[in-house]
Structures are given as C-alpha cells and as structure tokens.
Amino acid sequence: MSKAQEIISLYDQYVMPTYGRYPLVFVRGQGTRVWDVDGKEYLDFGGGIAVNVLGHAALADALAKQANILVHCSNLYYTEPQGLLAKKLVELVGVAGKCFFCNSGAEANEALYKLARKFGHDSGRYEVLTFVNSFHGRTLAGISATGQEKVKKGFEPMVDGFRHVPFNDLDAVAAAIGPKTAAILLEPVQGESGITPAKPEFLRGLRRLCDERGLLLMYDEVQCGIGRTGEFCAWRVVAPDVVPDAMSWAKGLAGGFPIGAIWARKPFADVLGPGTHASTFGGTPLACAVALSVIEKMENDNLMANARDLGAHLMAKLRTLPGVTAVRGFGLMIGVDTAMENRVLVAKAAARGLLLVPAGTQTVRFLPPLNITRSEADEAFTKFTQALGDA
Ligand SMILES: Cc1ncc(COP(=O)(O)O)c(C=O)c1O
Incomplete structure (x- = not known):
C-alpha cells in the first residue's frame, strides 16, 4: 500500500x-x-x-511569538491582542462600531442571528430574510439560513425564522418583509453557489428598505471579505456607500488559524450585552495576535x-x-x-x-x-x- x-x-x-x-x-x-x-x-x-x-x-513567527507569551485565558478577563484586533477591524470598516470574536464563519453568523433576534425581540420580530443560493454555514441555524435545499435535506425541521428571497430582486424582498422581519442577511458576493456579486442598486435598495422598515442590514463577508476582492470589505467594491449595520468574517482573517468575528455599528454594537453571548475560544490572544500580524502584512505589502x-x-x-x-x-x-x-x-x-x-x-x-x-x-x-x- x-x-x-x-x-x-x-x-x-x-x-x-x-x-x-x-x-x-x-x-x-x-x-x-x-x-x-x-x-x-x-x-x-x-x-x-x-x-x-x-x-x-x-504564520509561524506570529504563532511562535504569541504562543510563548499567552495562548488562552478565557473571556472572563481582558487581553491586549483582542482589544487591538477589534480596534483594527473597526478602523478597516471605517465606521464606528464594536466586534465580537468566535472561531468560524458559521459561528460568526450565529452571532448575527442572535444580534437580529435581540434587536427585534421587544417588538416581537425575529425573522431574518436571506437569499436563494446563499451559503451561511453548516450549524442548524446556518443551514436554515442558507438558501440551498441540498444542505437542509435530512435535517428537517429547520430552525424557525428564516425565509429565502431571490437574489438581486428588490421587489421580491419588499414583498417578503413582514411584521416579524428583523433583519436582512446577504453575501455581497455569493461564494459557494458560484461567485455571484450583488448589484449595487440592489444593495442600495436593501439599505432603503431596512431604513424605512426598521430592519438590520447584515453582510456575510466570511468568504468575500478580508481583502480578497481588492478592498478589506467586499461591499466597498460592490457599493461603497451602502454601509451595513452588522457584518461577519472568518476564513482569511487569521490566514488559516481559526477565528471568526462580527462587527456591528453603533447603536447596535451594544445590543448583545453581558451574559447574552459567548464562546470559550473566541478571541484568544493567540488567534487575535495572528490575525493582527496577517492584517499588518496585508497592509505593508x-x-x-x-x-x-x-x-x-x-x-x-x-x-x-x-x-x-x-x-x-x-x-x-x-x-x-x-x-x-x-x-x-x-x-x-x-x-x-x-x-x-x-x-x-x-x-x-x-x-x-x-x-x-x-x-x-x-x-x-x-x-x-x-x-x-x-x-
Ligand atoms: C459566505 C459564507 N458564510 C459562512 C460560511 C461558513 O464558514 P465556516 O465553514 O467557517 O463555518 C462559509 C463557508 O464556506 C461561507 O462561504
């Protein structure tokens, strides 16, 4: 053999x-x-x-340097790399906000769903509109959010509160928004289904609808983010004026070391308060130091x-x-x-x-x-x- x-x-x-x-x-x-x-x-x-x-x-130098200092100590305490990475990400987005750290794309999107639910809770809203041919990860809420039947098969019933609308079809989104809708989530460039960018006018229309109806506009930048499209955020390439309310990242953020993150702008940055969300390994000094070194290299080179x-x-x-x-x-x-x-x-x-x-x-x-x-x-x-x- x-x-x-x-x-x-x-x-x-x-x-x-x-x-x-x-x-x-x-x-x-x-x-x-x-x-x-x-x-x-x-x-x-x-x-x-x-x-x-x-x-x-x-990544060897950044990994070795931080591994010799502090790998993990839990989110019961503060560490400098997490604070510095959050600051760097907020600067790169260019809009005042805050970050939450986790370990993968699906987990980052889970934080977005929870942000949307907490945001809509007092007005009885929990539904997140997502799109046909989207991909948001393989957790139970992830496959429920994903607009592809093949990932759901055999795992029914799905998590309640997700509805899929045709991509780049603003009229369909306007018609789908109901009294329970709290947020709209999309990939600015759909990845898993074949690299399909959102149309700039579509993003502008979504922003308008979200503002009129009091919904969060959320971007899944797990695959298209972290500089891949030529801008740190892919939506800056698609429609630079259409600022979201929240956004998720993972994949390239630490260049291969596991990390996920979300960003939310003010005033939504404080919606997930103490005790509402957590992840044991989220934002370890090791993962954050590696991510900082990756971003520094991306900028310097x-x-x-x-x-x-x-x-x-x-x-x-x-x-x-x-x-x-x-x-x-x-x-x-x-x-x-x-x-x-x-x-x-x-x-x-x-x-x-x-x-x-x-x-x-x-x-x-x-x-x-x-x-x-x-x-x-x-x-x-x-x-x-x-x-x-x-x-
Ligand atoms: C747009 C998008 N969101 C979420 C995910 C899930 O990320 P992960 O596999 O890190 O959970 C992926 C993975 O391909 C993705 O492309």
Missing part, C-alpha cells in the same frame, strides 16, 4: 464521511505551493477555500492592490479562453463557468498541478493567496488552459 493509500484508508476507517474529498494527500506547503505525499508539486489557487491569504507557512491588479489580469486572460462561458468576480475571488462538470474540471486541473475549488455545478473558483505574483497567475492560467483541453 502506498503512503497515500495508507492515509486515505485511515480516513475510511476513522473519519466520518461528511466530505466528498479528492484523493490527494498533502504534507507540506510554502507560499503558493503545496506538495503531496508523493512529492508532486501543486500551485494552490484554492487557498484552502479562501483562507490562506498569505499562502502556506506564513499592499496585498489588496495586488489582489485588484492580478485579479483583473487573470480574469482578462480567462475571458479569452474558448471553453469558458462566463467569468465573474472581483480581485482574487474569481468564478469561471465552462461546459464541463466542475468537479471533473477541478480534478483535471489538479492532475496538471493546479488546485481550484468547485462552486455550484458549472463554476470553478480561483481563490489564491493575495500575495501571488504575476508569473504565478500566468502559470495558473497555463495549467487551467491545459486542463480545459484534457479530454
């Missing part, structure tokens, strides 16, 4: 089969490259599904500008390919449609040494680190072209 088969058989025997995995076993990464157990090199443009914003093996430049470069090249029917996205959050089934194309790309991620049924995603070089973008394009041509 090869080493790869040996490791896969460990999963077969001991790991719950919740994922449809590719038969690739990785042992090491450096920058934009990873190596499998047989020593084969891959250009990683999946980025761990929009997580590894600085690439591989980029102008990585959001790099995402804008190389994203535009790569998208322009992808649009020239005969097999490509559509290219959508901003910065280094790119969705490419082809006639080929996406999982097949992703497997072909991997065989050519390029890691990509499927979305929906016809879309493959390019979600590389934000510090890729032009030659790496060109190399990915060449490998993708070869994969498209492979019968």
